[in-house]
Amino acid sequence: MAHSQFDLLRQRRFLPYFIVQALGAFNDNVYRQAIIGLLAYMAVGSAEMGLYANLAPAIFILPFFLFSATAGQIAEKLEKQRLIVITTTMEIIVMSLAAVGFLLKSMPILLLALFGTGLQSTLFGPVKYSILPAVLKPEELTGGNGLVEMGTSVAILLGMVCGGLIFQLAGDHGPQVAAATVVLLAIAGNTVARRIPRVEAGDPTLKVDWNVLRESWRIWQLTRRQLAVRNAVLGVSWFWFVGTMLTAQLPVYAQTNLGGTQNLYIFALALFSVGVGIGSISCEKLSSRTVEIGLVPLGAFGISAFLLDLYFARPGQALAQGLSVQAFIQMPGSTRIILDLIGIGVFTGFFVVPLFALIQSRTPKHELARVISGMNIQNAMFIVLAALLGLGAQRLLGWSIPQVFLALAIANTLVALWIFSIVPEFFMRFLSWLLVRTLYRLELHGIEKHVPDEGAALLVCNHVSYMDALILAACIPRPVRFVMYYRIFDIPVLRWIFRTARAIPIAGAREDPEIMQRAFDAVDAALAEGELVCIFPEGALTKDGQIAPFKPGVEKILARALARGQDVPVVPMALRNMWGSMWSRRDSRLGRMRLPRRLRAHIEVVAGEPIPAANASAALLEARVRALRGDWA
Known part of the structure; x- marks a missing residue:
C-alpha cells in the first residue's frame, strides 16, 4: 500500500x-x-x-x-x-x-x-x-x-x-x-x-x-x-x-x-x-x-x-x-x-x-x-x-x-x-543512500509495523548480496548494528561505511575463534543497551539463490540474552528479487561486478511478526524467513 x-x-x-x-x-x-x-x-x-x-x-x-x-x-x-x-x-x-x-x-x-x-x-x-x-x-x-x-x-x-x-x-x-x-x-x-x-x-x-x-x-x-x-x-x-x-x-x-x-x-x-x-x-x-x-x-x-x-x-x-x-x-x-x-x-x-x-x-x-x-x-x-x-x-x-x-x-x-x-555517520549514510537509491527501487512491507520503535530487537534476514546490510539500513528508521562476515566487512570503500555504522565482524569457529567470540560479546552488549542487531543466520552469501539452513549461532545469542533476563523479540525479515543483482553470486567470478540486469532493479524488503526469544529457534526462524521471501528470490 x-x-x-x-x-x-x-x-x-x-x-x-x-x-x-x-x-x-x-x-x-x-x-x-x-x-x-x-x-x-x-x-x-x-x-x-x-x-x-x-x-x-x-x-x-x-x-x-x-x-x-x-x-x-x-x-x-x-x-x-x-x-x-x-x-x-x-x-x-x-x-x-x-x-x-x-x-x-x-x-x-x-x-x-x-x-x-x-x-x-x-x-x-x-x-x-x-x-x-x-x-x-x-x-x-x-x-x-x-x-x-x-x-x-x-x-x-x-x-x-x-x-x-x-x-x-x-x-x-x-x-x-x-x-x-x-x-x-x-x-x-x-x-x-x-x-x-x-x-x-x-x-x-x-x-x-x-x-x-x-x-x-x-x-x-x-x-x-x-x-x-x-x-x-x-x-x-x-x-x-x-x-x-x-x-x-x-x-x-x-x-x-x-x-x-x-x-x-x-x-x-x-x-x-x-x-x-x-x-x-x-x-x-x-x-x-x-x-x-x-x-x-x-x-x-x-x-x-x-x-x-x-x-x-x-x-x-x-x-x-x-x-x-x-x-x-x-x-x-x-x-x-x-x-x-x-x-x-x-x-x-x-x-x-x-x-x-x-x-x-x-x-x-x-x-x-x-x-x-x-x-x-x-x-x-x-x-x-x-x-x-x-x-x-x-x-x-x-x-x-x-x-x-x-x-x-x-x-x-x-x-x-x-x-x-x-x-562520519552523516557522510556514511549519504554514501549508502546514494548507492542503494542508484542501484535499486525499494518497496517495503511490514517494517513500520513489526520493527519496534524503541528497545532491543534481533533482526534475522536471508543473505543474498554484499549490499544486503546497506539496503536494510536504508529501510529501517533506527540505527542497526549488523553482524557480518569479516571478509565482507573488509571490502574496500564499503569497509568505511560498515565501520562507521558500528557493524560487528564475525568469523567461523574454525577460521578465527577469537573474532567469533568478540562478535558474540558485542551482540550481547548491544542488545543489553537496547539497540537493534541484525544477523544473517545462513552464515554466508547464497550460492544458488536459495536460503541455506540457519546456523545455531542465533540460538546462542538469544540464550545469552535470556540468561540475563532479557526476552529479546526476534523480527524475521526477507529480501526479495535480489538474486542476480550487483554483488550477488548468480554469475561467474568475472561476471559478479556488473550492473543489474534491469536499471534500478525493483526489490522488496519484508518484515514479519516478532517472535519472543523464548520461542525462537533456528529452524522456526528459517521457516518464517522462507515464507516471507516466497518464490521471489
Whole structure:
C-alpha cells in the first residue's frame, strides 16, 4: 500500500496542530510587515524607520535568550495540547495589545507587543517539535517534519505579502484593518488548537527550576549528550545562520544587484521559500519514509553550490533600476538567478528536515522539549551572530552582497566538512543512500509495523548480496548494528561505511575463534543497551539463490540474552528479487561486478511478526524467513 505524507493532513492527530503552527507563523509576519506599513503610512523619517529596522529583530529574539530554559521545562511538564491552548490564548492577549498600538499609532506599544510575540514563540517552540514524535510513527517523522517546514516557509512568505498589502489596499483604514486582522488570526489559532487531541506530558514529575542561567546551561548540556544529536542541533543552528544571512541581504540585493523594487524583493524571497517547501516535502520520498540523515550532506553541499553560482550569476550591480518582476524575468541572466534562489531553498529543505527528525527520534521523550529549548537558545545566538557578521562584512570590510554570498558558500562548505568529519555517520549514510537509491527501487512491507520503535530487537534476514546490510539500513528508521562476515566487512570503500555504522565482524569457529567470540560479546552488549542487531543466520552469501539452513549461532545469542533476563523479540525479515543483482553470486567470478540486469532493479524488503526469544529457534526462524521471501528470490 502506498503511503504519502499528505495523508497526515486528513488526520486529526496532525491537521489541527499543522494549522495552528502555520497560523502562528503567518500572524507573526502579518504583524511585523503591518508595522512597517504603518510607519510608511505615518510618513515617518528615515531615522525612525531605521531605528525600527534595528530594534525589531533584537526585541523579537530577546525572549529566546531569557525564557527558553523555562519554556522547555514547562513544555516537558504540561500536557502538550493544554500548553498549545495556553500559548495561543496568550497570542490573543498580545495581539489585542498590538491592536491598541495600531489604533493609537503608538510605536512603543507595538514594540512591547512585538516582545510579547517573541515570548509566545519562545513558549510554543519546544512543544512545536516535541509533539511530533508523540503523534507520529517513526516512519512518519521525516514526512511530518517536511510538512511543518513547508507550511512554515509558505506561511512566513504569505504573512509578509499580506501584511505588506494591508496599508496599500486599506488606505486610511489601514490601522483598523491591521488591528482586526492580527486579533482574528490569533482567535482562529486558539480555536483550532482546541481540536488538537490530548498528548501526554514528557515528564509530568519534572520540578521547574526558575534560575534562568543555571537551567539554560543545563538544557544546553542536554543537547550535547549524544554526539549525533549534538551535531544535528549544531546543524539546525547553522541552518538559521545561513537563512538569516541570506534573507537579510535580499532587500538590498534585489534593489542594488537585481535592479528591482520592493516587489522584486518579495519575489526573490518567494523563490527561496518555495524552494524550501519543495525540498522539505521531497525528503520523505527520497528517504523512503525513514529518518535518512544521508540527505544532510547532499543538502549542505547543494546549498554551497547554488550560493557559489549566485555569486557568479550577478557579481556586480544591476545594469538597470526600477525593474518590475516581469521586467526582471525578461532580463538576460535572470533565469539563472531564479534557479539559484530556488535551488538554495530546495537543498536547505534537504538539509534541515532530516536533522529535526534525527533530534526527535534519538532524544529520550522525557528530555525532548528541553533539548528543543536548548537548541532554540543556540539558534538565537547564531541568528544574532549572522546579523552582526553580515552587517560588519558590508560596513567594516566593504564587501558587496554577492561577496557576502561567496563567503557564505565557502563557510557553509567548511562547516559541513567539519561536522561530517567529527560525526562520519552523516557522510556514511549519504554514501549508502546514494548507492542503494542508484542501484535499486525499494518497496517495503511490514517494517513500520513489526520493527519496534524503541528497545532491543534481533533482526534475522536471508543473505543474498554484499549490499544486503546497506539496503536494510536504508529501510529501517533506527540505527542497526549488523553482524557480518569479516571478509565482507573488509571490502574496500564499503569497509568505511560498515565501520562507521558500528557493524560487528564475525568469523567461523574454525577460521578465527577469537573474532567469533568478540562478535558474540558485542551482540550481547548491544542488545543489553537496547539497540537493534541484525544477523544473517545462513552464515554466508547464497550460492544458488536459495536460503541455506540457519546456523545455531542465533540460538546462542538469544540464550545469552535470556540468561540475563532479557526476552529479546526476534523480527524475521526477507529480501526479495535480489538474486542476480550487483554483488550477488548468480554469475561467474568475472561476471559478479556488473550492473543489474534491469536499471534500478525493483526489490522488496519484508518484515514479519516478532517472535519472543523464548520461542525462537533456528529452524522456526528459517521457516518464517522462507515464507516471507516466497518464490521471489
